Amino acid sequence: MASTFNTLLDKLHLSSKDDEGVSAKEPAGQEVKELKDKYTKAGQEHVFAFYDELSVPEKAGLFERLNSFDPEYINQITQKALHPPQSADKSEETKLEPLPDSATASILDSKDEDIQSWYTLGLELVSKGQVAVVLMAGGQGTRLGSSDPKGCFDIGLPSQKSLFQIQAERIWKVQQLAEKESGKKDIAIPWYVMTSGPTRRPTEKFFEDHSYFGLNKDNVSIFEQGVLPCISNEGKILLESKAKAWFTSHKSTVAVAPDGNGGIYQALISSNVRTDMRKRGIQHIHAYCVDNCLVKVADPVFVGFAAAKDVDIATKVVRKRNAQEPVGLIVQKNGKPDVVEYSEIDNATAEAKDPSKPDLLNFRAANIVNHYYSFRFLETIEDWVHKLPHHVARKKIPYIDSEKGETVKPDKPNGIKLEQFVFDVFPLISLDKFACMEVKREEEFSPLKNAKGTGEDDPDTSKQDILNQGRRWVENVGGIVESEAPVEETGVEVSPLVSYGGEGLEFLQTRTIKAPAVIEKED
Secondary structure (H helix, E strand, C coil): CHHHHHCCCCCCCCECCCHHHCCCCCCCHHHHHHHHHHHHHCCCHHHHCCHHHCCHHHHHHHHHHHHCCCHHHHHHHHHHHHCCCCCCCCCCCCCEECCCHHHEEECCCCCHHHHHHHHHHHHHHHHCCCEEEEEECCCECHHHCCCCEHHHCECCCCCCCEHHHHHHHHHHHHHHHHHHHHCCCCCCCCEEEEECHHHHHHHHHHHHHCHHHHCCHHHEEEEECEEEECEECCCCECECCCCCCCCCCCCCCECEEECCHHHHHHHHHHCCHHHHHHHHCCCEEEEEECCECCCCCCCHHHHHHHHHHCCCEEEEEEECCCCCCCCCEEEEECCEEEEECHHHCCHHHHHCEECCEEEEECCCEEEEEEEEEEHHHHCCHHHHHHHCCCEEEEECCCEECCCCCCEECCCCCCEEEEECCHHHHHHHCCHHHEEEEEECHHHHCCECCCCCCCCCCCHHHHHHHHHHHHHHHHHHCCCEEECCCCHHHCCEEECCCCCCCCCCCHHHCCCEEECCEEECCCC
């Protein structure tokens, strides 16, 4: 199945290319002329400034890249991003409200029977082969001091498992739980792993080298998100200074960047992932980011909750720690579900209390990029994907001066990268098709963002959050955890192959475990 997903993204943008897919055949003169005319009409003719100086492979590479973009479309989205359209009624104020109770639930205070009902329904849907998982894994571990894809990172657990392995084992466990519940065999949850250009090949190799972590490789698909050209502050497409390994010239490539996690929607179509889902009869999709070591992949409770409500999009949130925590919030904005950044909310709004629960913040639903989609909604992508906005990230982007032919390394931001956000789709649906589930932060959210030693959202906090979770699970069934180190510095790693969410650990009742420890099997 993995080989099926090598199709280029050929609609609004393409996936990034590497040397393996570029023909050494020189593009035909008429084709080059037509492409030059297209870029000239769009005011971007400078991208051909060095074309005649290039070797045949270099010409082929540049032609392939430029042919993958519509320069008029690039101009349009750049202008919209730099100059967003203003509301027709400038006097109209933005109205922010928490989501209505009808669209929300909380694991913290839901009835046990409701949670069990969602769990049972979720496993039933898994057993019917209707549940799939999409992982957003385009990032590299640069901030972590690694050039590998972030999913390859070892956060320092006693088992030395990578993020990819932890998440794969959780998928395996949900399959096993569904088999036990239904009595069926060979239940599969397809796992679609979205990478970026730089992370695709290393990700594929990592999965191959680790035998897909025990999953059937036919149910694991690695595909690539799209890219967009980097744009100068003057609105010009930038030629990059870093040559590809197979280029001898520095003047032949376009500077590009991944199109953001919001590129997932177009990529699902162009990579044929959606087609594969349709063939498999998938109806429910869980999508999440790779950097959360506590993520409950294919969570039966979450899937069951969303399916029971018959919504098109659902999202998990955690309770905001305090009014000043810099997190985006899931809210109702002008009557539509939306995400607002902390910088968009004034202090009075951030600090306001919930009238019905005065000890809680009124706006407390922190976004953790953990979503559910109905397949019927993904079948409508073509109807709305062009409506999603592009956001501007101002960056220092090395480039080739098209007049002088010299590499320029700017010391201040000289251009922009355009990206889309996965949650930009929220306002496009009605409230009755959107739901939000609040979950326990200590059980489901521990992002890996910073280098070791930072003290926040770093490998040490990720590791400790897993060990603390395991200790709680052991103690909840009557086990005893002992350690010579302070309890907050140690704990128990419970393999996902043994327990998905704390279940099935009764064999540890009355057992004394010397921490740090790893529970890899029942014995």
